[in-house]
Amino acid sequence: MTGHQTHIVIAGGGTAGWMAAALLSSFGQRGYRVTLVESEEIGTVGVGEATIPQINLYNQALGIDEDEFVRATQATYKLGIEFVDWSHLGSRYMHAFGDIGRDIGIVPFQHYWHRARQLGVADELGHYSLNEIAARDGRMQRGPLKTTDVVPAMPYAFHFDAMLYAAYLRRFAEERGVERIEGKIADVPLDGESGDVIALVLDDGRSIGGDLFIDCSGFRGLLIEGALATGYDDWSNYLPANRAMAVPCASGGAPNPYTRSTARMAGWQWRIPLQHRIGNGYVFCDAFTTHDEVRETLLANLDGEAQAEPRLLRFVTGRRRKCWNRNVVALGLASGFMEPLESTSIHLIQAGLSRLIKMLPEGRIPTAVIDEYNRQTALEYESIRDFLVLHYKATTRDDTPFWRHCAAMPIPDSLAHKIELFREAGHIFRTSDDLFTEVGWLQVLVGQGIEPAAHHPLADSVEPGDLASYMETWESLMRREAKQMPTHTQFLHSHGAAQTA
Ligand SMILES: Cc1cc2nc3c(=O)[nH]c(=O)nc-3n(C[C@H](O)[C@H](O)[C@H](O)COP(=O)(O)OP(=O)(O)OC[C@H]3O[C@@H](n4cnc5c(N)ncnc54)[C@H](O)[C@@H]3O)c2cc1C
Numbered sequence: 001m002t003g004h005q006t007h008i009v010i011a012g013g014g015t016a017g018w019m020a021a022a023l024l025s026s027f028g029q030r031g032y033r034v035t036l037v038e039s040e041e042i043g044t045v046g047v048g049e050a051t052i053p054q055i056n057l058y059n060q061a062l063g064i065d066e067d068e069f070v071r072a073t074q075a076t077y078k079l080g081i082e083f084v085d086w087s088h089l090g091s092r093y094m095h096a097f098g099d100i101g102r103d104i105g106i107v108p109f110q111h112y113w114h115r116a117r118q119l120g121v122a123d124e125l126g127h128y129s130l131n132e133i134a135a136r137d138g139r140m141q142r143g144p145l146k147t148t149d150v151v152p153a154m155p156y157a158f159h160f161d162a163m164l165y166a167a168y169l170r171r172f173a174e175e176r177g178v179e180r181i182e183g184k185i186a187d188v189p190l191d192g193e194s195g196d197v198i199a200l201v202l203d204d205g206r207s208i209g210g211d212l213f214i215d216c217s218g219f220r221g222l223l224i225e226g227a228l229a230t231g232y233d234d235w236s237n238y239l240p241a242n243r244a245m246a247v248p249c250a251s252g253g254a255p256n257p258y259t260r261s262t263a264r265m266a267g268w269q270w271r272i273p274l275q276h277r278i279g280n281g282y283v284f285c286d287a288f289t290t291h292d293e294v295r296e297t298l299l300a301n302l303d304g305e306a307q308a309e310p311r312l313l314r315f316v317t318g319r320r321r322k323c324w325n326r327n328v329v330a331l332g333l334a335s336g337f338m339e340p341l342e343s344t345s346i347h348l349i350q351a352g353l354s355r356l357i358k359m360l361p362e363g364r365i366p367t368a369v370i371d372e373y374n375r376q377t378a379l380e381y382e383s384i385r386d387f388l389v390l391h392y393k394a395t396t397r398d399d400t401p402f403w404r405h406c407a408a409m410p411i412p413d414s415l416a417h418k419i420e421l422f423r424e425a426g427h428i429f430r431t432s433d434d435l436f437t438e439v440g441w442l443q444v445l446v447g448q449g450i451e452p453a454a455h456h457p458l459a460d461s462v463e464p465g466d467l468a469s470y471m472e473t474w475e476s477l478m479r480r481e482a483k484q485m486p487t488h489t490q491f492l493h494s495h496g497a498a499q500t501a
Contacts (some may be wrong), residue, residue, distance in 0.1 A: 005033045006362055009210030011185060011200055011223055013038025015048055015162050016332025016349045017216035018169035019058070023353050025176035026062055031362065036173070037200055037208060039184045045218060045313065045333060047246050048162045049272045049279045050078060050259045050343035053097050053155040058350045062172060070496030072168045073160035074275040076255045077488060079135040081342065083447060085263040088396045093447030094258070095342070096131035097155040100439050101474050104462075110442050111456040112467060114426055121468035123475065125446050130154050130478045135258040139485035140492075147481045151474075157343070159259065159272045159279070181208060185217070188227035196327040197223055212361070215330040219337070224320055224330035231321040232336070238389045238411060239317040240402075241267050241339050245294050246281035246311050250304030257488040261341060263395075264297055265289060266402040270340065271303075275497060278303055283339050288402040315339075319381045324373045327365060329356055336381060341391060344384050344435065351380060351435075379433035386415040387436050387444070394419065394448035419450065426452035 008024060010017050013036055021036045059069060069075065080096030087093070101109035109128070116122030126132040131154055134140065145151055174180060183202035191198050199209040215223035224230050236242060255273035262269045267284030282298045295310050319336030323329065331352045338344060355376055359369050393411050397403035421427045422445050428438040462470070486494070 007033045007210040008212045009208055010036040010214045010216055012216035014044035015166050018166045019349050020214050021173035021178045022169040025173045025178045035179045037181045046163045048346050050159050051157040052343050052347050053157045054347050055157055067496035073164040075158040075160035076273055077140045077257045078157040078159050079131040079257045081259045083261050087449040094126055094132045095443045096129045098131040099152050101128040107456045107458045111426055111459040114455040115459040116467050116471050119464050122471045127475050133478050134482045137482055138488050139482055140257050140488040141485040145481050148477050151477055159274055188223050213328045215328050215334040216332050218333045221334040223328045224334055228325045230325045233318045235318040240285040241283045243286050244281050244283045244313045245298055248277045248279055248307045249302040251278055252303030254489045265400045322374045323377045324370045341388050383434045389415055390444055394450055426455045
């Protein structure tokens with residue numbers, strides 16, 4: 001290649017657009033030019049507030065200072081997600097990040113835990129998770145543990161204000177040479193021969209030509225669907241929720257270092273504590289309730305005064321048939337959407353970006369590259385879908401038509417196999433496409449009330465007394481570590497509380 005600079009044009013400046021711009025600006029200076037087009041008038045979705053620990057990899061790739069980021073985005077720390085009333089009314093469990101107990105040789109901890117439960121010498125699963133113990137106790141620390149070197153460090157993610165995050169990334173990207181163009185995209189012309197997108201044409205007639213286009217235009221999918229008619233796989237048969245009503249409220253005290261998801265009559269309600277407010281929303285299926293009912297439930301279950309009118313968002317769960325089509329890569333809501341039950345959307349943006357950067361073309365885009373990108377993306381989407389469906393399917397709730405529908409609905413074969421394997425033999429195997437670890441699956445399988453019929457025979461070879469003291473040792477090591485941690489509020493004050501908090 002001689003002197004040609006590949007021009008990457010990003011359509012849209014929500015979380016996806018600015019995450020793409022910031023990462024490309026820090027990686028792609030040589031040989032790449034990045035332009036982002038957004039319309040303030042159209043605005044962003046801006047409700048993505050909870051993340052998973054992989055966000056740290058993205059922030060580290062940018063070289064962001066964590067305390068500065070926490071301050072700029074009014075962030076709090078997140079150690080996991082608590083699920084209330086999901087398995088049955090009155091139930092409560094946590095999907096905490098990080099490990100649980102410790103495997104013995106090649107046999108995973110869950111088999112020993114299962115046997116210990118049968119013998120009556122083990123507590124609930126969460127007692128062997130440092131993240132859960134610390135989360136329930138309202139504590140936070142990062143880095144190596146202070147009292148033990150046999151328990152792995154505590155992974156964490158963040159809750160943050162998505163608008164502030166996008167603004168933060170915008171500053172970062174613009175300082176590194178990304179050009180931002182304000183304007184409304186009115187037309188996306190295609191090359192008559194190749195079918196590739198040639199340019200974004202704005203409503204004032206300006207035309208922004210490019211080589212590679214990243215569609216971050218949100219649910220509209222202006223390029224991937226509007227121009228290229230790629231097609232969409234609708235997964236509402238597995239994940240029936242199709243609306244959310246969101247409202248921020250005043251904080252009601254010290255922020256919990258975890259997200260809460262409470263099952264409701266026709267869906268579930270999120271509670272995401274930030275430094276300056278709490279984000280709340282009710283995700284529901286409109287075939288089983290009314291907007292008025294949802295609004296009433298949402299407003300009746302806030303910790304503090306509502307800070308705005310509840311906002312309704314409509315979505316269709318599923319994914320674009322190809323997230324990379326011709327010279328367009330769709331990221332964020334333009335690529336598909338799965339409800340925020342396990343906070344995976346921002347992660348999917350990040351995963352798509354890192355895949356794109358690994359495969360970044362120069363000049364002609366080989367079909368094999370596009371196919372591989374789409375193959376990997378499809379598998380990742382499907383593995384997340386299965387994990388989300390598990391929460392709904394494995395319920396014993398039958399108190400409303402919505403929950404009866406969920407318990408009876410068909411599920412993907414891939415998930416049916418996973419459930420069967422655990423139910424029959426206590427096994428969980430993670431494939432390379434699985435975002436969630438065995439321990440993540442374990443917590444939700446057990447939390448949703450699925451009991452394995454058996455455990456690995458090697459778990460029977462440990463003497464009951466030894467097993468009891470093994471369980472006791474892990475629990476006390478973790479409790480001792482959690483006890484010396486600062487509270488989450490103290491930690492925030494010393495590591496990035498915003499001025500206004
Ligand atoms: C109810 C709900 C809750 C969520 N909660 C979470 C969560 O807790 N965690 C998580 O990880 N994710 C969550 N998400 C997902 C998260 O909000 C999105 O993944 C994220 O905000 C990315 O959005 P986006 O940038 O793709 O789209 P948007 O925010 O919609 O941005 C689209 C951009 O395109 C621009 N645009 C559109 N049309 C045009 C045009 N014609 N001309 C010019 N510009 C245009 C807009 O102006 C905007 O800048 C949630 C989503 C929903 C709906």
